[in-house]
Amino acid sequence: MDLRTLRAFVEVVRQGGFSQASKTIFATQSAVSKAVRQLEDELGAPLLDRIGHRPRLTALGELVYPRAVKLLAAREDLLADIAEMRGLKRGTLRLGLPLVASSSIFGPVVAGFRARYPGIEIRLTEHGGDELITMVRAGDIELAASLKPDAPDLEWQDVRREPLVAVLATDHPLAGASAVEIGALRETPFLLFGEGFSINRLVLAACRRHGFEPAVAARSSQVDFLLELARAGLGVAFLPRSLAEPARLSAGIAAPLLAEPDTEWRLTMIWRTGAFLSHAARAWLALLTQPPGEHSH
Template identity: 55%
Template sequence: MNLRTLRIFVEVVRQGGFSQAAATVSLTQSAISKAVRTLEEELGLPLLNRLGHRIELTPAGDIAYRRAQTMLAERQDLLVELDELKGLQRGVLRVGIPPVGSGVVFAVMFAAYRSRYPDIEIALLEHGGQKLNECLHAGEIDVAAILAPVHADFDCQDVRVEPLVALMSASHPLAGSARVDFTQLASTPFILFEGGFALNRIILDACARKGVQPKITARSAQIDFIVDLVAAGLGVAFFPRMLAEKYTHAGIWRAPLDEPHTDWHMTLAWRRQAYLPPAARAWLELAAQMRQQ
């Protein structure tokens, strides 16, 4: 068993198939298939069920996938520590951020970081919360900006807490309301972000607590497009307040969401007990200082 084969196997699972993994690791599909077969033969158990163009993990595959992620993350920690031991002068800040709200929250912070540490390279990864959690587990990034609550394997520090605001067309019957809740919005279609965005979980969990079954009419990863859909009367969307306040044109009405436990609670998370490079520690220190200002 070698780490290259394990990485190929992990990418097949994460990408959802052999052809997708081939593009990610720059190998042919046949080479990817051969590597997975070799690993299965070495372990003596099938790791994947091949279901046409889809794959799913077997029980043995689930164990192998979790262990492989840990081994690959440990390898990355080893390389980082050895680089520093060899006198690496230029660090790399590997940080993941979500598309929702990052410009408002982190743009100034990145500018301050660049001013303090001009020789540190900033390697940014932008994904929804689910993908950022996976990347952090796998050691592909050192710090991720994700919504609370965080996984038990992570430590975290708070960055910002914002209430959610409902955005609706100015012609919506509830336009003009000072506050709205999910019971009032039950008959209005919801416009959510694409799957994998943690904000969706907050909204849908709160609906479930109220016994509301929302009709989801559209999903998108593009904030401006969601706002355009709202203005066109397609449905209602939900943004953290500081992001909602950027949209003040006449076609939109903003109403604070009158629902408990729906705050947008952004944290910076990192793997518990994992090696945290100096560049990442400096990022966390800056974030803590700026939160106190």
């Protein structure tokens, strides 16, 4: 069984189609299709149902896909082990960071890492938290920043913990409160991040504990845009306190604390349980434990 054909099959499933997969693995669409066909011929049955807009896994595909993901991840571990044993002076840090808070939290750390380890290339991937978790599990990246996982196949290290705040226009009836419960916002439209952002899960789970599904006025992956929508009175946005603080000091924004249990924004760095961590990854984790002012020393 050829790892090349397994890679093509996995990417077609992950990316939702042959065209998207071809861009990910830098091959033509016909080459990707041919590789998947080759794998299906070897196994003696189709792995994908190609009827419709998006290929879907057959029963055999459901069996093969998770094992193929593990095989590809094991290959990446093996290559990393070999590189470490050879004592390569140059290395690569395959790092995933969320679109929320990356610049303010990780910008100084990236700068400090580059100053200390100029020979190590940082291959940075930016996505929502859910996609980053998927990429870690697949072995596409070594480390990713995400909300604290509750999964035995992932290990984690704390980065930052903060409460969430409810960002409102100053003319909202609750704008003057120091803290609000999410149930009090039941009639206010919600301004949420895009699909796949972990903060959404915290907020929506809190709503369900109060017995309601919020009306969603808009979604965006851009913090500044959500703040402006809240300022304009379109609804309530939810952000870690440090991200909302600069906006709160300007006109038109209030940011009372979200007084709900289990909604703490707990940012962690995650990796696969038992996975080999390269020298670069271990150095990154060690740097994160240092006070912010020491990242560049």
